Amino acid sequence: MSNSTNMNALSQAEMERFQKLSNEFEPDVHGPLVSTKQSSHSIALEYANADPILATKTNDLAVTHPTTRVMKGDGNCGWRAVAFGYFETLFTMRDQLHVQQELIRIKSLNSYLDRVGLQEHLYEVFVDATEEIFAQTSQAIHNGDQDESFLVNAFNEEYSSQAIITHFRLLTSAWMKLNPERYEAYLTMPLDQYCATRIEPVRTEIDEVGLQALVDGVIKVSGIGVEILYLDRSEGEHVTPHILTDSRPSQATIRLLYRPGHYDILYRAEPTVNMTPMVNLQYDMSSNLTPWDQGALNFDVSSHLMSIPNLMADPGFGMGAPMSPMSPMPPVSPAPASPFRVSPPQEMYPSPMQSHVSSHAQSHASIPSIPVSSPPPVMPSAAPPPMTSLPSRSSDGPQIRLNPLVMKPNLSHSLPVSPPFKK
Amino acid sequence: MGSQKRIAKELHELVESPPEGITVKLADEDNLYEWRVFMDGPEGSPYQNGKFQIKLVLPTEYPFKPPTVSFATKIYHPNVTNDDKGSMCLGMLRPDEWKPSSKIGAVLQFARQLLAEPMPDDAIEGRIAEQYKNDRKHYDEVAREWTRKHAS
Numbered sequence: 396m397s398n399s400t401n402m403n404a405l406s407q408a409e410m411e412r413f414q415k416l417s418n419e420f421e422p423d424v425h426g427p428l429v430s431t432k433q434s435s436h437s438i439a440l441e442y443a444n445a446d447p448i449l450a451t452k453t454n455d456l457a458v459t460h461p462t463t464r465v466m467k468g469d470g471n472c473g474w475r476a477v478a479f480g481y482f483e484t485l486f487t488m489r490d491q492l493h494v495q496q497e498l499i500r501i502k503s504l505n506s507y508l509d510r511v512g513l514q515e516h517l518y519e520v521f522v523d524a525t526e527e528i529f530a531q532t533s534q535a536i537h538n539g540d541q542d543e544s545f546l547v548n549a550f551n552e553e554y555s556s557q558a559i560i561t562h563f564r565l566l567t568s569a570w571m572k573l574n575p576e577r578y579e580a581y582l583t584m585p586l587d588q589y590c591a592t593r594i595e596p597v598r599t600e601i602d603e604v605g606l607q608a609l610v611d612g613v614i615k616v617s618g619i620g621v622e623i624l625y626l627d628r629s630e631g632e633h634v635t636p637h638i639l640t641d642s643r644p645s646q647a648t649i650r651l652l653y654r655p656g657h658y659d660i661l662y663r664a665e666p667t668v669n670m671t672p673m674v675n676l677q678y679d680m681s682s683n684l685t686p687w688d689q690g691a692l693n694f695d696v697s698s699h700l701m702s703i704p705n706l707m708a709d710p711g712f713g714m715g716a717p718m719s720p721m722s723p724m725p726p727v728s729p730a731p732a733s734p735f736r737v738s739p740p741q742e743m744y745p746s747p748m749q750s751h752v753s754s755h756a757q758s759h760a761s762i763p764s765i766p767v768s769s770p771p772p773v774m775p776s777a778a779p780p781p782m783t784s785l786p787s788r789s790s791d792g793p794q795i796r797l798n799p800l801v802m803k804p805n806l807s808h809s810l811p812v813s814p815p816f817k818k
Numbered sequence: 819m820g821s822q823k824r825i826a827k828e829l830h831e832l833v834e835s836p837p838e839g840i841t842v843k844l845a846d847e848d849n850l851y852e853w854r855v856f857m858d859g860p861e862g863s864p865y866q867n868g869k870f871q872i873k874l875v876l877p878t879e880y881p882f883k884p885p886t887v888s889f890a891t892k893i894y895h896p897n898v899t900n901d902d903k904g905s906m907c908l909g910m911l912r913p914d915e916w917k918p919s920s921k922i923g924a925v926l927q928f929a930r931q932l933l934a935e936p937m938p939d940d941a942i943e944g945r946i947a948e949q950y951k952n953d954r955k956h957y958d959e960v961a962r963e964w965t966r967k968h969a970s
Contacts, residue, residue, distance in 0.1 A: 516827040516831070595917040595919060596916060597913075
């Protein structure tokens with residue numbers, strides 16, 4: 396039902412009241428740095444008496460993404476949401492080998508820091524803190540811990556939380572300095588100044604360019620996807636999703652809810668129900684197979700399963716679909732479907748392992764500005780979110796927040812095709 | 819705790835290879851968080867030939883909050899409070915501009931540079947800043963006089 400988002404029907408007074416309610420959204424500055432999981436209905440309740448568009452979208456959100464995790468609005472929320480989501484996802488995947496690979500990879504990124512001239516004794520304590528969380532994650536998987544409370548505790552500890560966030564900030568800054576051609580066009584100031592004033596200082600909230608760089612430089616290679624859901628006043632009944640890691644298929648995805656100036660984490664409803672028929676198909680067919688032709692059939696089946704990753708990327712995926720009466724399968728992670736991936740991961744950027752090696756090779760011969768690899772191709776599919784469509788977060792222009800006159804009507808549900816960011 | 823490890827290394831580096839005109843030591847051997855700094859007035863400035871003692875205190879949240887810098891030696895300067903605290907708080911020393919990757923050595927060099935080139939537009943002592951901008955000759959005289967009286 397399209398709750399008839401008929402703005403014309405709203406009186407001037409009502410519009411002003413809704414705008415006021417939107418503008419008055421204040422992120423929580425009191426609670427814990429990272430909350431426990433809670434029902435997304437709390438978000439819907441915040442908007443129950445607000446603009447019908449926001450009320451509709453948040454009600455919808457509570458169905459598609461029934462749980463959320465609130466980040467303290469202390470200027471670190473976006474950074475903390477991504478860092479927490481990264482470790483939580485690693486824990487949820489429960490793949491010890493992957494955790495170890497990620498630890499090695501993240502530590503190898505020290506080479507970025509070295510190449511932009513940071514002294515090790517200034518950054519090693521941050522890396523130590525990150526390493527400690529890796530160790531705790533690994534231990535929790537080993538112990539078979541059922542929940543992620545160890546992570547919630549660690550991220551609520553001021554020192555380790557700050558240290559991990561600082562580590563990620565420094566990696567992002569170094570990554571941007573080493574790949575300036577990807578970001579420069581989107582900045583309103585020289586890149587070095589941007590890093591010094593918008594990325595590295597404590598408690599500076601992440602913006603769209605910084606978030607894209609954090610994902611590009613630190614998260615993406617892990618195979619973990621990052622998706623943002625924008626709660627804005629654009630047309631439609633769903634929050635507007637945007638995937639920041641769209642150039643490669645993701646084994647699991649961190650989902651962030653963005654409201655002006657603030658990020659929280661969202662958790663999607665388990666897609667189990669909708670996966671089941673497909674999986675059953677595969678199982679049914681496989682079970683009738685003689686071994687010699689299994690491979691061939693797998694291939695055939697794959698053409699059906701091809702759609703899964705794409706379906707998974709669709710936020711509206713199956714939410715309206717009826718519950719299958721025969722869903723005997725336990726939750727099936729999309730990850731094992733990897734043989735059926737649409738395409739292999741694309742190496743958009745130098746693998747950090749490679750750059751580590753090459754940085755050693757050139758460490759004496761080159762200056763930091765020499766790129767390790769050719770500039771990353773700026774493909775449309777890798778484009779960062781169109782900034783023109785994003786609400787401004789400048790505090791001196793409060794009216795821009797969720798202002799229907801300013802917001803673009805809609806962000807496409809598909810990949811962005813417009814020029815990324817602002818020109 | 820990570821911050822102690824880092825402070826110890828920063829101290830070691832500053833003792834081993836001190837920046838020009840700056841020497842540091844711990845105020846108390848058992849406390850890594852309070853330093854005593856001796857700073858030579860930069861040549862060509864009215865603080866030349868002065869030896870200024872500075873108290874540098876690291877917050878327990880270091881390196882996520884900046885050190886605080888205060889002049890124990892009285893100094894006539896637009897960016898240092900003209901009271902018994904002698905505080906200096908601008909630029910990289912501001913909590914909202916502080917970067918956890920900044921080092922204490924850079925903080926001290928920043929402070930010494932500020933003696934050579936005050937920032938009157940960011941002054942804490944407006945009257946001295948006015949004088950610095952409009953009547954440099956008298957500013958120099960007073961600053962030199964204070965240096966002679968308090969810093970030598």
